[in-house]
Amino acid sequence: MPPIGPGELSDEQRPLDEHVRQIMSGLRTPFTVTDERGALIGPCAGGRHSFGESGTAEPVFLIAQYAGVSVVLNAYDVPLPPDAG
Template sequence: MHADLPDGRGTYSLTASLRRQVPYSALSTGVESVWTFRSGTTPEEQPLPLMAVRYSPEGLDDSNRAEPGSVTRLPLRIERNPGSTKAKATSVRLKMSELYSHSRIAVETGLPDGVVAGLVAGQRPPELTREESVAHDVAARLNAGAPLPGALYRSAVSAFGESGTAELVFLIAQYAAISMVLNAYDVPLPPDAE
């Protein structure tokens, strides 16, 4: 990305956001990164000293699963914009929105109360559509630490395609990793949690 800025010193914000809307998931619909920086007139172009926090869980198997009862470390690293000056990182915060309000979100997106109650109870409600049932079964099987049977994998590919199935598996793994971090640090429920 290239941008011409006005002469003189100023404070600027750069926002990068990604939004998605898919028929098989109302979760993980957006990601946003915001960088605020100061800049002044320079004799030549310079890369911005932008940073991004990356994580890579340790102790997971080839299917991104942790051994039940094991400790999974989540090392964080700061990735810097190539060619930029070394900006100082003063703090790192992990923020998640609506993490403990899935029931409320499910109802708001149109799932009937009976379906939500069944999901909360760990059951597959019979009212789910074919695609919702496949997504439920994939998530339940992976969260149980078991490999996907061939028939279930083929059902997922039939319902969502190869890339949709890969995205579903990634979302399940990402949610599991975040849940492990919250459990490791015994993060309390937010005040508005139901």
């Protein structure tokens, strides 16, 4: 399956993609931004997207899992499968 590029994402997916890319590049970008009522809002959203508490936690856990698996695979020098391109 080919990777999905940023230009292929929906308007709702794009802010989350940008946020995850910032986190993976080492920038501090907290998911816990709140609006004027104190409700959690989505990443880079400017108040337009609301992912709620579980919607903000899930990407963080997914990033942590991805990073952990990546570290283990790199530590043991696991090669890519032949069809990985």
